[in-house]
Amino acid sequence: MSKQLLTLRVNGEPRTIAADPHHTLLEVLREELGLTGTKHGCELGECGACTVLVDGVPVLACLTLPALVGDAEVTTVEGLGTGESLHPLQIAFAEEGAAQCGYCTPGMLMTAKALLDANPRPTREEIAHAISGNLCRCTGYTAIYEAIEKAAQRV
Amino acid sequence: MIGRRLPKVNSWAHLTGEARYADDLFLPRMLYGRVLRSTRPHARIRRVDIKRALAHPGVVAIVTGADMPEKMGIMPSTQDETALAVDRVRYVGEPVAAVAALDEDTAFDALSLIDVDYEDLEPIFTIEEALEREDVKIHDEAKRANVFKEVHLSFGDLESGFASADHVRDDWFFFEGNTHAPIESHSAVASYGPDDKLTLWTATQVPHYLHRELEKVLGLPRSRIRVIATPNGGAFGGKSDPFGHEFAAALLSMRTRRPVKITLDREEVFYAHRGRHPVKMRIRTGVKRDGEITAVHYQSWLDGGAYASYGIATTYYTGALLTVTYRIPAYKFDGVRVYTNKPPCGPKRGHGTTQPRYGFECQIDKIAEDLGLDPLEYRKSILQPANSRTVNDLRITSMGLGECLDALQRATRYSERRGQQDRGKGIGLAGSAYISGAGLPIYWNEMPHSGAEIRIDRGGGVTVMCGTSEIGQGSDNMLASVAAEALGVMPADVHVVTGDTSLAPVDLGSYSSRVTFMAGNAVRDAAMKLRALLVAAAAEKLEVPTDRLLSAYGRIYDRTDPEKFIGFAEAAVLAESKHGTLVAAGSYKPPKGIGGSFKGAGVGPTPAYSYQAAVAEVTVDLETGTVTVDKVTTAHDCGRALNPANVEGQVEGSAYMGYGEIIGEEQVFRGGLHKKPSLLDYKIPTSLDTPALEAIVVESVDAEGPFGAKEAGEGPLNPVIPAIANAVYDAIGVRFDETPITPEKVLTALGKRDRRGEPKLRIGPDGLDSGKGDPKRALRRLSASTDARERKRAVD
Numbered sequence: 001m002s003k004q005l006l007t008l009r010v011n012g013e014p015r016t017i018a019a020d021p022h023h024t025l026l027e028v029l030r031e032e033l034g035l036t037g038t039k040h041g042c043e044l045g046e047c048g049a050c051t052v053l054v055d056g057v058p059v060l061a062c063l064t065l066p067a068l069v070g071d072a073e074v075t076t077v078e079g080l081g082t083g084e085s086l087h088p089l090q091i092a093f094a095e096e097g098a099a100q101c102g103y104c105t106p107g108m109l110m111t112a113k114a115l116l117d118a119n120p121r122p123t124r125e126e127i128a129h130a131i132s133g134n135l136c137r138c139t140g141y142t143a144i145y146e147a148i149e150k151a152a153q154r155v
Numbered sequence: 156m157i158g159r160r161l162p163k164v165n166s167w168a169h170l171t172g173e174a175r176y177a178d179d180l181f182l183p184r185m186l187y188g189r190v191l192r193s194t195r196p197h198a199r200i201r202r203v204d205i206k207r208a209l210a211h212p213g214v215v216a217i218v219t220g221a222d223m224p225e226k227m228g229i230m231p232s233t234q235d236e237t238a239l240a241v242d243r244v245r246y247v248g249e250p251v252a253a254v255a256a257l258d259e260d261t262a263f264d265a266l267s268l269i270d271v272d273y274e275d276l277e278p279i280f281t282i283e284e285a286l287e288r289e290d291v292k293i294h295d296e297a298k299r300a301n302v303f304k305e306v307h308l309s310f311g312d313l314e315s316g317f318a319s320a321d322h323v324r325d326d327w328f329f330f331e332g333n334t335h336a337p338i339e340s341h342s343a344v345a346s347y348g349p350d351d352k353l354t355l356w357t358a359t360q361v362p363h364y365l366h367r368e369l370e371k372v373l374g375l376p377r378s379r380i381r382v383i384a385t386p387n388g389g390a391f392g393g394k395s396d397p398f399g400h401e402f403a404a405a406l407l408s409m410r411t412r413r414p415v416k417i418t419l420d421r422e423e424v425f426y427a428h429r430g431r432h433p434v435k436m437r438i439r440t441g442v443k444r445d446g447e448i449t450a451v452h453y454q455s456w457l458d459g460g461a462y463a464s465y466g467i468a469t470t471y472y473t474g475a476l477l478t479v480t481y482r483i484p485a486y487k488f489d490g491v492r493v494y495t496n497k498p499p500c501g502p503k504r505g506h507g508t509t510q511p512r513y514g515f516e517c518q519i520d521k522i523a524e525d526l527g528l529d530p531l532e533y534r535k536s537i538l539q540p541a542n543s544r545t546v547n548d549l550r551i552t553s554m555g556l557g558e559c560l561d562a563l564q565r566a567t568r569y570s571e572r573r574g575q576q577d578r579g580k581g582i583g584l585a586g587s588a589y590i591s592g593a594g595l596p597i598y599w600n601e602m603p604h605s606g607a608e609i610r611i612d613r614g615g616g617v618t619v620m621c622g623t624s625e626i627g628q629g630s631d632n633m634l635a636s637v638a639a640e641a642l643g644v645m646p647a648d649v650h651v652v653t654g655d656t657s658l659a660p661v662d663l664g665s666y667s668s669r670v671t672f673m674a675g676n677a678v679r680d681a682a683m684k685l686r687a688l689l690v691a692a693a694a695e696k697l698e699v700p701t702d703r704l705l706s707a708y709g710r711i712y713d714r715t716d717p718e719k720f721i722g723f724a725e726a727a728v729l730a731e732s733k734h735g736t737l738v739a740a741g742s743y744k745p746p747k748g749i750g751g752s753f754k755g756a757g758v759g760p761t762p763a764y765s766y767q768a769a770v771a772e773v774t775v776d777l778e779t780g781t782v783t784v785d786k787v788t789t790a791h792d793c794g795r796a797l798n799p800a801n802v803e804g805q806v807e808g809s810a811y812m813g814y815g816e817i818i819g820e821e822q823v824f825r826g827g828l829h830k831k832p833s834l835l836d837y838k839i840p841t842s843l844d845t846p847a848l849e850a851i852v853v854e855s856v857d858a859e860g861p862f863g864a865k866e867a868g869e870g871p872l873n874p875v876i877p878a879i880a881n882a883v884y885d886a887i888g889v890r891f892d893e894t895p896i897t898p899e900k901v902l903t904a905l906g907k908r909d910r911r912g913e914p915k916l917r918i919g920p921d922g923l924d925s926g927k928g929d930p931k932r933a934l935r936r937l938s939a940s941t942d943a944r945e946r947k948r949a950v951d
Contacts (some may be wrong), residue, residue, distance in 0.1 A: 021261075036179035037172015039388070041338040046834035051336050077172035083317040086169025090170040097462035098801040100808065102169025103176065103339040103388025128842040135834065137338050137389045140625050140811030141842045143804055 006066055010035070011079025026050045026061035029076060037077040037106050039083060041135070048134035051107035051144070052076050058114045062134075077106035079111065088154040089113060089147070098147035100138035107135045112148045116155055157862045160800040163632035164646050165386070165625065176645030177342035177358045177385040178418045179345035185344070186215055186255040188407055189262040190271050190400050192249055192426065193244035196280075196496035196827025197293065198273035200242055203252060208268035209824040213261035213802075216410045217269070218403055219252040229364060229396050229501075230460035231598045233303075233463035235294055238372055238402035244273070245461035246498050246826045248426025250399035255407040255415050271518045276825055276906050278496040282435060282458050283924045285426040285493035293461060293494040302493045303459050304470045308755055310478075310546040311485030316450025320441025324522055327437050328514035329893040332458065333431035333820040335503055336839050341387020342418040343401045345408035354381045355405055360395040361664035364597060366656045375404055381587060387626035387665075391812070392502035395666045396429050396464055406509045425832035427884030429501030430822055432469055434510040435920060438518050446526050446533050448484040453511060454479055456923065457492040457500070464501035466492050468593075472507025474761030477515055478589045480543040480556060480766070481537040497824050502666060504812060504871045505716040508589060513817075516585035516877035517892060520884070521802055523787075529570050530584050530881070534768075535560050541855075549759050553865070555792025555855035556586055556766035562790040562851045567770045573885055579775050581886025583622050585877035589870030591860065593670025594745045596762030601809055602743035605673040606660030609638060611689075611737040615724030617642060618650040619681075622662035623674045625653055625888065628868045629801040630670045636797050641682035642689070643706025644723055654718060660740065667820070669795065669868035673743045673862030680741025681787050684874030685730075688737065692729035693721050746859070763857045767791040767867045769810065769874035771846075773882040777905060781881055781897035784814055784846040787875055791850065794857035794865030802840070805867040814839045819895050824865045835837070892899040892919025928933045 010033060018031040026043070028037045029052070039074040043062045047070035050061040053075040080087045089112050092098070099105040108131060115122055115130040124132065127148050128141070136144065168174040205217045215792040219242035227902040228234035239250045252269050256262035285293075287300035293301050299367075317323060319403060344356035353375060359365050362384040370377040372916050387394055400417040407415040419427060435456040441449040455473040460468045474488030505512075520902040534556075539545060542556035542813030549593045563584070572582050596604055619638045623630045635649040652658050662674050686706060693711040694701040697719055705714045710719035721729075731737050769789040788808045796802040819838055823830045831837040850871075858861035880891045900918050907915035 030459055031181070035172070036175070036181075039176070039339070040178070041388075042834050043361070044421060044833060044835070046421075049743060050914070054156075055800075059541050066272060067537055077170075081171065084168070084330075093170050094166040095160075097163065097166075097798075097804045099166055099169040101176055101337070101339070101389040102166070103337070104324075104465075105169050109170070129212045132841045135338060135839060135841060136754075137169070137336060137391070137812075138808045139804055140807040140848045140897075142807045142848045143846050144842075 007064060008074055009071060010074045011076060019066065024062050025064040025066050028066050029061060029147060035076050035078050039103055040105055049104050049107045051110045051113055051134060053110050056117060057062045057115060058111045073153060077109055079107055083136060087113065088151040092147040092151035096143045096147040096150060098143040104134055108136065108144060116152055120155060121152055156636045156646055158799065160431060161491065161646055161798060163629055163801065164635045164649065164651060165631045166719040167805040174386050176339055176388050178346055180344045180416065182344065182346060182414040183941055184417055185414040186407070186411060187262050188253050188255045188404055188415050188425065189258040189259065190250045190403060190417065191251040191252040191266045192297060192423065193240060195244055195273050195275055195709040196208045196247050196278040196736045197276040197442050198244050198456040199276060200240060201272040201274055204270040205252065207270065208254060208265040211268055211912055212520065213266045214254055214255040215257065216255045216407050217252060218406050218410065222406060223402055227368045227372050227397055228463050229465055229597065230463060230467055233467050236462045236730055237401045245695035246496050249422070249461065251405065251424030253400065253403035253407060253417065255411060258339065262586065280495055280497065280824065280827065282493055284458050285495050293496060297494065303463065303494050304467050306470055306474065306488065308474065308547065313452060313485045313487045314452050317441045320373060320449045320524060321444045323327045323439060324525065325439045326518050326521065326892060327922055328511055328517065329920045330510035330892050332433035332500060332822040333433050334425060334428055334817050334822045335391040336391030337389030337391060340419045340421060340424045341394060341398060341400065343404045344414060344416045345404040346414040347408040347412060353405055353409065354383065356385050357401050358394055359384050360387065360390050360626055360666055362654050362656055363622055363661050363663055365401065366399050368811065369402065369405060372402050381657040382758045385939040387624065389505045390626035390665065392506060392666065393429055393647050395664065396650055398427060421834060422832045423563055425554055425829050425837065426498050428498035429464050432500040432507065433475060435923060436511060436514045437515050442522055442524065444526065446522065446528055448481060448483050448536060448537060451477065451483050452487045453528055454489040455511060458495055459492045460495055460497045460499040460918040462499040464499045469502065469507040471755055476508045476556065476588060477511055477548050479549055479551060479764050480539055480586055481544050483537050485894060491769045496827055504869045505589065506667065509873050510553050512587050512873045513710040513876045513894065516874065517880050521635055521883045524883065530558055531570050534586055547759065548756065550749040551856035552763050552859065553794060553857040554766060555853045556768060558853045559766055559768040559792055560586065561788035562853055563768055563788060563912040564737050566851060567788050569770050578909045579777055581773050581884065583878045583880065583882030584768065585874040585881060587870060587873035588764045588766050589763060589866060589873065590667055590761035591672040591763045591866040592761055593667040593800045594749050595757045597661055601728060603677065603744045604669065605662040605677040606742045607674060607678040607681045607738045608660055608738060609678065610683055610931050611685055611727045612712055613728055613731065615727050616650065617644060617648060618652060619654045619678055619695045620659040621674050621678060622656065622659045623670050624654045624665040626665045628665065628805065630665060630674065633671050633675055633797060634678050634803065637678050638682045640862065641679050642686055643711065644709050645713065661749040668869045671864050671866060672860055675864060676743035677741045679861045680743065681739045684741065685734055685737060686735055689726040692733060693726045696721055696729060696893045714918045718850060763794065763865045765792055765870040767865065767871045767874055769878040771875065771878040771882040773879060773886055775886045775901060780820060780901035781898055782901060784818065784879055785846040786849065787814060788849040788851065789871050789875065790853050790855040791871045792855045793867040794860045795854050795863035796852050797862060798862050799852055802852055802867045803850040806871040809869065809871035810848045810875045811840060811845055814846060814879065817879045817894050817896055818898060821895055824903055888916060890919065893918060893921055
């Protein structure tokens, strides 16, 4: 299969790459664009580690073909802060110890951002529902809830 | 810095995507590797033909078992594995060959072009078959049938102990196997350079042991090998063996002189396993009328899977730590671990102690009920005292189990609520203990278990170097905090270099909850040496005696006049001017005499035991059989919380993992094939499943721990499992003497009646299933399941 040229908008920048058309958004982000902050845990859509935002909506990058993204805006964990300052979620996650091994964290942060953008004052139940597709094997989720609640107060 | 809820020093990298896990490494000219794995549970390999695969465009190199025939394994005395299978495969998923290609798709395609000619051998899948089948040997070296290890230890007068008992309980239990399922799959990148040196970046908990095994298998001197443990994206024991793909990546890189990366996919992680052993247990306990234990006879049968892994230690651990919580004057332990044709079992959080602790704490609950005692008060009345020795000669120092139980009673009102709620609602309790690091290293030697080096630069910057592996437990932050506390700077001012065999002194690894205690003491030792130099330099400058000086917040100051101070960087310059480059090494080795001297006494001793207890609150749906765990409260004696947020995180994470183990996770097989090799089928709890978790930190301040600290990463898992089983009993009156407690089993129990028409009050084994070891049974089951698969495929 021959590679095809593709232009994606990632973290506010237009990026043109050549990639096999069957390669997923996850592979393109990590391998072609060097954005390894987005993780892969299963590549089957089961763990949520690869969650990125497409036009603000959380999607599983491992199940998304770049060609279908079109000119929508892709946001990864590298684009979560402004470059000068961290996103309140990142600060709250650090303060609450919500990242232990850190591997589910990028996906968790992106899901949490989408939640807070849509619902700035979520209840704990709403948070639990929102992140139910993002598996964390370390924390038991408690610190993650507390971090998202703390960030919600600051956003 | 100790006791403060500061963000971990490495959390910023985690939170911005900058942390580089092994699979995040991309090197120039890098090749991609994939591993061909056995499709047979037990077979002779007649031939591996790589010709077609080698001819496939884009394939650069292929290695097979014959290229690395040297035996290896984590425990030097039981090395029974090879990096890739040689002549014989013993489980589905065993590595057979590895391909390096220009890209991953090509490597994957090439796997199907490797022709392996298998001659099937009869497989063995159960403990009973393994014990009885002399005619089928999974390993020819096994002396009796397929027994890997047999242990018999006896302490005190068992016979008179049971004779003096007023009441004896004799219970069988079964703990199902389960697996770690870290979100990061295993990954390794090897690079062999023109200088004939090999660097291996890998997600490992044990860079030092891997270093040794690479030397042995590759025939390359260790001085030419550098192992770098990348940040592990979760490990839980699952990354503490040397793995076939690590050797394969290394050899492929040596052959091609190009970097090679091998990352396992999710299904491969399930087959790599090394997780919790399935264990059958029989526990006989004699007690006086008041509950005082007179004797315990504990027996376990472990299903080890196809290879040794840590199995010799696991076997001993099932019996070693039952004695450290409650007074036991006479104790006998019999343990047997067998080989079966399934992925090897190994250490998972709580290593070998989780299964017996489950059985024992369920039995303690039954004894309390038999004697009409409150289970919490009963446990408090039989506690092993602090600063004592157990019947199997283990030294106990700080011991906070009583405080844990008191804290739980205050937090949950357990004693008032037990037995007082509506049918379907229950509350349960259990206690436990764990080691703060194994008392002995894996290979016998007199060297330190942990070493650390600290360097202070001319700007007052502090760099800590230690061989520890950061697996998410927070070890990098622990090192920074201990160094910062000792030197009087902020953790954020400390650079940490870990897990690198070239840059850092040896730490034995992130296993057995040893890192805080041992590496913490090593780094403290190094820091105190440098502190002495800085304080001496400051004393001279300030003209104040050294014993009046304190170091904190980047200043060395006179405690009688804090305005009299010099800055940390200035003190560093003065000290370097006087003594030369400011570098100090520290090390830690557990003291002698913490265990006995009998054969087998090496497993169990530790410089300090952590203690913990948990209360679980459950709701059982009588219609669907679903057990909902509403809340788990865990009190944990960690000695001292160096960072309370991190300790609570470990306690909550342990409760989460224990909950998963009892409520549904199971590593189970059909005809040697994993029944659930995906995160969809092997259900690890999501946010919606997970109970409310509360962590209570109890501080007993251990005299030997770094600033009083003990472990927090593993022990807190143990009590959660029996606490939930005991809560389910409180809710519906059914004893679950086997795990997991699935809705199916609950409904079976609720619907079933025994021969006299009484409701079924217990789910669990009644003994070993003797007779199940009949010849050809396993083979019949294998062909039945193969036929079923083929029929299904034909229909599809």
